[in-house]
Amino acid sequence: MSGLNIDHGGAIAVDTTQLRELAERVRAVVPVCAEVEESVERVEALLGSAAWTPLASAAWSLRSAVMAVQTLTARVHETAADLDLMAEVYEVVELRARAEVLSHTDAAAAAAVEARLRLLLAADERLAPLADLQERTADERRFRGLGDQFDAGGLLPPMFLGGAVVGVTLGLGRVRPGMLLGATADPVRVSAASHSRPAGAPSGLASAFRRMPSASGAQVAIEKYTVPGESPRYVAYVSGSRSMSLREGGGVEAWDMKSNIELYTGGRSASYQATLDALAAAGARPGDRVDVVAHSQGGMIAAHLAMESAFTVTTQITAGSPVEPTLSADQTLVQLRHTDDVVSALAAGGAREGTGSADSFTARRVGDPDPGRQDLALATHSLESYVETAAMVDASTDPRAVALDAYWADLDRAVTVERTEYRAERVLPDP
Template structure:
């Protein structure tokens, strides 16, 4: 995986189960067509046998073989359909167990329905649970690939490589899982936000890599908001939010280690308050559509903005997020993760099941396959390294990119675009 990017629906699930069932149904539908073709070829063969003088001009062996091949294709379609239905059941079993585990509150009816579906899937075929075990084992083995080998050490001076494994252990305990209905508690530190630069982009992004390159570049700015005025007069907003900007605790920078700790433990932070204030300053009103591109700490804010704010968040694209959110089926979630990124490992390698719409996906790879002293700088967590991953996803041709591409096409209908960069400071 170090040489390429691995794209899945989420965790152990390669493709959304319903998408697989659609493929299986299509295979079943076409199987009889091949059978009919085989029968027609044999009728033709028998007819040719009865026509004097034509046999020498027709390759009878090839004609008969084509009939055999048509019959074989019919059988192959049926077999492939059955195996695809089986794999869809395995993926659904993984996803349903994850959904049951992610219930934020005791919803007896929902839990009973999920449990009943799990029992139904388990009883449908003994191979389902066996394949589930194999699938999860493969996912667990690969979700931290390259992490333990990071060179967080200077020989003879110190060796803190254990910190990477500790982070992975914390994530594995599901502290990085944001379940449906989770909200932040308390109140974060007060902040002030100020616009520092405005511009007028001519179009929305056309690729994931371009979107991440649109992050604010003015010194001190952590946020950028694009305000799209649509033909009907409505407004749509796109938020680009940087990650942790300071290693200190509770000083001026709101995206600091204090906010990291607060967010990861479910408390409201100065950086979350800054995110709300920036959107308000940009003109976003309750109910307005907001798409989010976020790196690192900002991805936690994006998750809670999606689950507890008054904004309509339908698109959430994150890089190196220390959490994994559970989103609704009408919300598109795209996560870029490096298996050797210590910050991303705080999410526990993501979740075994998918999250968000059927077009949602997780793209992962080993961000920095070579183990060198620069691992001390957490290079694999850098936004630039994730932009390289985004470029690989853009070039993959994965059909699930169509959903985000359609979103960009919708934004391209805007009659005007105004972009503003903001600097936030803890008061």
């Protein structure tokens, strides 16, 4: 469906245990082949010994059948061996990723993983180059179409590819454990721009992204879901940048390039502080469940809400985020990424090992396969383009996409939904 690919988000596409189990099932065919070969050989011998019968000539045909079974048996052996080899290749990729993650949080555990990795690589010299190839293929898949933008005299494609280069070189596209936002945010004033009572929860991803703030100037919307007998829960809809001007950065608009740069480089932005203030104004308290739907700059805000705020974030849904968070096994991360989106490319392809719960997934496609002047306006990064991708995921039969239906159904148990959209402005010093 329009090149849509849904996976866990890492370079590890197949579970190694499943690969080894499949190898054993394939190998179990060998005894069956041996029995068939033995039976055909017995018949061949019987017919060959009775040279005087009219059936003697059939023995030659059976000899061909025996040779075919022998060839099949050899191929079964080869297939099982190839599956075992690929399981070890994926294990190398997995161990490399795990060691890299642990190096930031647990040096001893990282050393243990690296020791296991060295033993695995020493046992078979084929593994390292095959693992390298798997990682390169995964990286190429994540940036497909990024260099195929409108040419503009040869200037535009290198600019787009620069997003991937920045992400890979600076290593800022991955928010790792312990990477807390530093410094103090610019003072910000948050006020309610509109109130409403939606009839229920979103029906899917596309419906959720269509709930991004639409009131004049609003950048964040908070929905409060009330189920009798349960604590209230919240969903924050956090929009992308409202100003891309470097010259105007640091002005009244809190969702600007200054906030973009601060968040990407680990600084506490006015937009992040405004989101916290909006949640507090909507009634959310420390420990309350707050899930997040976010686009672009909002994805960076969502990452830190999930990893360092006092709220309990169990589900995070982002589109075109410049970063990828490192979530725990009890947090679900759903990411929409266009491989030709320069902003998404700043995440440098994300985590090789994937992140979040087993239900987490990343849906990727080339958002705008036709080069044209729309590339100058970053059309493939627009919210409208990602809503199209969200609709494709909603229509997908992928088990992870289908499983997300349970999340919307759980939200829809609420008897009341209260929605407030908030407008945030920096408080500028007097001239």
